[in-house]
Amino acid sequence: MNSPLPATPPRRPIRELPDELISQIAAGEVVERPASVVRELVDNALDAGASEISVKLTAGGVRSIVIEDNGCGIPADELPVALKRHATSKIGSLADLESVHTMGFRGEALAAIASVSEVALLSRTGDAPHGHRLDARSGELGPAARGTGTSVEVRELFFNTPARRKFLKTDATELAHCIEAVRRHALARPDVSFSVWHDGKLVEQWRAGEAPKRIRDVLGDGFVDQSRSVEARIGPLTITGRAGTPDAARARADQQYVYVNGRHVRDKLLAHGVRSAYEDVLHGNRQPSYALFIDVPPELVDVNVHPAKTEVRFRESREVHQAVRRAVEAALALPRMTPAESAPASDASPVAADTRTAQRWSPPPQVQGHLGLQQAATLYAQEAPSPWLGAAPMAAVPVPLSTRDDPTSFGLGMPSAPSTAPAASTESPDTWPLGRAIAQVGGIYVLAENKHGLVVVDMHAAHERIVYEQLKASLGHAAIEAQPLLIPVTFAASPTEVATAEAQHEALQQLGLDVAPISPTTLAVRSRPAALAQADVTELARSVLAELAQYDASNVIARAQDELLATMACHGAVRANRQLTLTEMNALLRDMERTERADQCNHGRPTWRQVTLKELDALFLRGR
């Protein structure tokens, strides 16, 4: 209102942009960092029919990326054309575009890359007497020695666009992204050998073989052992791969791979379809791991919706969503259905036919005469106005949980409660708000009796909350108290994990974790937070590293504190299926009473519920 509008800048005439600038603009979409170059060039090598691809990087790929393949090669006279914008050998008509079966088809990758770096192509076709080398910048073309195939050399990425170069991270981080790019291809193409070199050293190698072996080589034994085979043919779709079991879920979505016709995509629809299969078995922000390969006739999917081709559009998106969900559900439900199928699914078993898959989708038969806790709750919820499980607030039963008068917590303010009461644990059993422990049910619920009736506690969620608050309180003071490990725990780490451990060493120490590389592929943990005695140190370190990798070095703790602590707390909390003694159960209840907001776990789920005597009466139709 009070500042005058800026003066309109003088109008410039409309002009066509120079070719180089057009390519640089296009490069903005497809070339974000060395890893994007790696991705495009490996795409090209695969399209050329290569069975062996090597990726050689210097300084995280920023200084140079050299990709060599044994594919069909490019004839000498076509080398200059390959570098032109919108020049491609992969499509020639609209009809071709609608049934693309190659990774590339836009004809812009080489032009875009050459506009922001120094590129040279060296190639030889099968029938040529020798190879040729073309220097993109000088245009110099001459004979060169080479076997059949192509080498693309990319040096000094972003040398002429310093603003973009500034966005690059450390060499270790860029290397990690490059390796991840090759890993994605490697998962989809077990028939091709891949190797990655960095500064002259071999850092990754995957030899050609069968699909199950490749999944194991790339994602590790841990993933394979804690996942189930997905094999479904639904309508025109074939969905294969592996889906991680719910208890193998992670803090971060860093192990979720989806491919459509061999192309790695990050597609919201597909991710949602998978996620919904885990709906009932995965809580809050835990992330499932999976590698899924969806094959669909090319005419049913449009791959030309994103310059970097990481998104796709399906003609029948609802059906695809459903199919993905059902395929994963079937895989996850498999061992619960029939005992005969409970053996680990064989990787070699044939793709399930429609009918067989359909059978697996049906819910397990109800066991007559036996009502599980959950089913009882559901039944009860249908009749009673205030269900005691689920998201609705509980009936107004006065139970003072904390001395704070918090109107938001369960709506359970107790008008007459003495607001200056000392810590609940000093009172006698009769006045313990959460009552006296009586049993443990289903490996996860602690039952207690208080004067209002029955208290049901989700012991993992409750303990998680307590540990979380403890960590938070100690971090509030300075750093989380660290407990040195007598024997350091070492584990095989991914390049991203190693890079993160180096870059975030201080942040980790503040969290009570001393994690440092002892080799390019091994990390050693020398201390862990004292409050997390229960935690599996390797798993804890891994989750925290995965989380830290998402943030920049500055202010990590301040920005991500709550999430980090939640992750750590989850590892520190008692696991389901641990038998607790009555003493341990009572200790948990007393800790809950002392802990602020103990009625919500860190994932927003309730940690305990009251079932009043009146509600129990209603359940048994007493006093009606």
Ligand code: ADP
């Ligand atoms: P696109 O892959 O979309 O066709 P590119 O700019 O990536 O576009 O590549 C242009 C053309 O160069 C390709 O269509 C292909 O004919 C040729 N080409 C690129 N890389 C290779 C390679 N490694 N081997 C054989 N031909 C290649």
Ligand code: MG
């Ligand atoms: Mg290409």
